[in-house]
Amino acid sequence: MTNIRTYSELVRLPTFKQRYEYLRLGGSVGEDTFGFDRYLNQIFYKSKEWLRIRDQVIIRDHGCDLGLDGYEINDRILIHHMNPITKADILERTEFLLNQEYLISTMKHTHDAIHYGTYESLTDVFVIERTKNDTCPWRR
Incomplete structure (x- = not known):
């Protein structure tokens, strides 16, 4: 793997x-990743070891998209392998599989954009229309 992405480098980026x-x-879209061996990653993502590390990553990232404060995920949280995993990674249990240094919390829309989209496809998701006292419902 030529360009190894790490959590330590990612968190240095401010935006x-x-x-x-x-x-x-x-x-x-439609690019073959696991092909007929897709069952392997489906089994892996239901394993106790994955579910445990998944919870740890969510806690570390405070439930925020790409681990960035202010981008709280209010829907299902996905854990993204920053370096795409392969069949060999699963079978050989390589360091990329369960090491928090190679994992980050994200929402589905961001995850899909990382794989197939553009930054521009994300901009409409983060526009929040604010109203007076919207964070203090008892003051309405």
């Missing part, structure tokens, strides 16, 4: 856009 660009893979 969401910089973090997205660091992680962006630029693949195309």
Whole structure:
């Protein structure tokens, strides 16, 4: 693997856009990843070892998209392998599989953009229309 992405490097990037660009893979939809061996990653993602590390990553990232404060995920949280895993990674239990240094919390929309999209495809997700006292419902 030539360009190893790490959590330690990612958290040094101060903006969401910089973090997205660091992680962006630029693949195309329908690209074959595991093919007929897809069952392997499905088994892995249900394993106790994965579920344990998944919880640890979510706690470390405070439930924020790309681990960035202010980008709280209010939906299902995905854990993204910053370096795409392969069949061999699963079978050989390589360091990329369960090491928090290679994992980051993200929401589905961001995860899909990392693999197949552009930063521009993300911008509409983060526009929050604010109203007076919207964070203090008892003052309405």
